[in-house]
Amino acid sequence: MKEYKPSFLFRNAHVNTCFPTFFRKVEIEYRRQRVLLRKDDFLDFDWVEKGNSKIIVLCHGLEGSSQSHYIKAFSRYFSERSWDVLALNYRSCSKEPNPSPFFYVAGKGDEIATALKLTSEYQEVVLIGFSLGANKVLDYLGKEEKIPKNVKMGVAVSPPCDLKESSLLFSKGWNRIYEQYFLKQLKRKVIEKEKKYPNILKEIGISIEKVQKATSLVEFDHLVTSQLAGCSDAYDYYEKNSSLFHLRKIHHPTLILTALDDPMMSEHCYPREEVKNNVWLHLETPQYGGHISYASFEKEYWLEKFVFETVNQFQNRK
Structure with a gap:
């Protein structure tokens, strides 16, 4: 190389x-x-x-x-x-x-x-x-x-x-800067979707209020990503999607x-x-x-x- x-x-x-x-x-x-x-x-x-x-x-x-x-x-x-x-x-x-x-x-x-x-x-x-x-x-x-x-x-x-180990690493040290950058974008997209298509996420059990309060990517994946993917929680989602x-x-x-x-x-x-x-x-x-x-x-x-x-x-x- x-x-x-x-x-x-x-x-x-x-x-x-x-x-x-x-x-x-x-x-x-x-x-x-x-x-x-x-x-x-x-x-x-x-x-x-x-x-x-x-x-x-x-x-x-x-x-x-x-x-x-x-x-x-x-x-x-x-x-x-x-x-x-x-x-x-x-x-x-x-x-x-x-x-x-x-x-x-x-x-x-x-x-x-x-x-x-x-x-x-x-x-x-x-x-x-x-x-x-x-x-x-x-x-x-x-x-x-x-x-x-x-x-x-x-x-x-x-x-x-x-995915589990990588996601947990986001919450450590300087990586928190990257985590908050991505988290801000993800939250914004959830809010935009709910605003353009009212109740589209609420109707399947996703709490917009809880999403707005999420402080980590793992928490966001608990509340949103895993639910939309048909998984029990973020860790179940990570296991099923880790290459x-x-x-x-x-x-x-x-x-x-x-x-x-x-x-x-x-x-x-x-x-x-x-x-x-x-x-x-x-x-x-x-x-x-x-x-x-x-x-x-x-x-x-x-x-x-x-x-x-x-x-x-x-x-x-x-």
Whole structure:
């Protein structure tokens, strides 16, 4: 692996993690497609199409979207190198509240399967996920029994493979800053949905008042996420949606990339034993990189370059 060698500034994991969110500007032009799943449910997908025979499907992280800096960076980098792009937006992540009471889950869900129906005409599909989206990719590859034949490879960047341990880590030390950032967005979306579609959540037993008082992501998952996912509580939800327990069943070449200094990853999120026991999995753990960052003052980051080169190496070995 070409080593990521950051400047002194980016050897601080929190600086590295936060820098691109505030300072990285990437421009990309998408074509939006809305897929109606039911009369009260939809998913929005964003395309970059140049008539190529191969495509990457990008899955964003918690409270991200196709507009997240890392999604746009990968869209630009790959589209400039003979790949088409399909970027997902989970429910409530495309700037419009979904009329369904549901949001999205950290596990397999239905977004990837829907995206793969849209990409059925491509010769090669590579799934690339980031953070929560990386867990979704791994969970899909481990659980799904009928994966389309044109899916050739998976890439998971900073996957919280053990959702329970990762969620608990959010409430410790400096990570409380990230937790409150995400919690504020999640609460706002619940309130917006209830305002636009009165009683849609109250009717299924979710207390908006309790949600507003939640002080941690685990508490939010107790009150909202687990209930919408049909789970008894947050811990039941974490167990059912953690990709860690399904990595052994993956039968596609899959890269897992997580920096050792990632502030949001517990030790359980580095699946060393699972990788040893599954020849399809490959784990890379750079010393630095923060959380889905690998920041730089250059236009292009180490992250998209490394993933692109890894995907190319796989193609050349076929």
